[in-house]
Amino acid sequence: MRAQLRRLDPILIQAVIAAALSFAHIHDIAEAAGQGGWKAWAYPVSVDLLMIAAWRRMRSDIPAQRKGAWFWFGLALAASLAANIGTAGVLDLTNLPTPLRVIVGGWPAVAFLGGTLLFHSRKTHAEPEPDEAPDDEPQAPADEPPAPPADEEIEPPANEPEKPVLVSYADAADALGVAPETIRGAANGPKARLTKYSGLTPNTVRVDLNEARRVIRRPAGV
Structure with a gap:
């Protein structure tokens, strides 16, 4: 108490x-x-x-x-x-x-x-009640495109061009298991099969490793 x-x-x-x-x-x-x-x-x-x-x-x-x-x-x-x-x-x-x-x-x-x-x-001074109840369904923002119907097939995006992997003649030869002269000969001469890219210095040349794989290791007779 x-x-x-x-x-x-x-x-x-x-x-x-x-x-x-x-x-x-x-x-x-x-x-x-x-x-x-x-x-x-x-x-x-x-x-x-x-x-x-x-x-x-x-x-x-x-x-x-x-x-x-x-x-x-x-x-x-x-x-x-x-x-x-x-x-x-x-x-x-x-x-x-x-x-x-x-x-x-x-x-x-x-x-x-x-x-x-x-x-x-x-x-x-009480706040007026809304005349209509708000919709329960959420509305999509105006800047978003409408979703495609379920029965339509979505086309896959176009394949983007493959980015070149630039390496030196020696690195390309090691990766392909060939002599560096083979890579050099494929990139020079009147019948050059490889595209040459400029390196960090004027005397440095680079080639695309992916292109070298396709050109050097192509099937015989092609």
Whole structure:
């Protein structure tokens, strides 16, 4: 039990005490103004509810709601503050002045107007619901081409030209198992069968290893 008492927030306790005192003071003013029985208890309820509703609108993200809520919050706070001061010996509760009796009598209509405006301001600024529900099927982006039908055959891409593998005469001879003179003779002369490529230096010549395989190792009689 003591552990639970330690967990109570002092600010919450102070707020409950202040609310109870304010509640009793408004009741006393209403009762002194001729509102006896349950009606005297209904006055502090209406004041506190109007203040709470206005405070909730003041925390809204919509500027129009906050602007109107400040007025009703200030009005409820002024009514509570006036009741607290009036019961502190400032007023004779046995003989309240007529203007104060008029204010107490007209408070229910004012509280009803404020609560109605605060409630409908939430409905007016609520986000509109969409007219039509979004389609469940995902749509393809506009820049992507449509997929071909399933019954159509997709043509394979054209074969890209084979990139040459450039090697020296000696490297080509080692790879093919022939003498370097054979590679040199196939790449030079009036009947050259191999294409020569320039190397890194002017005196360096390269040949395509794939082309050498096709030319040097071709079947006899071809």
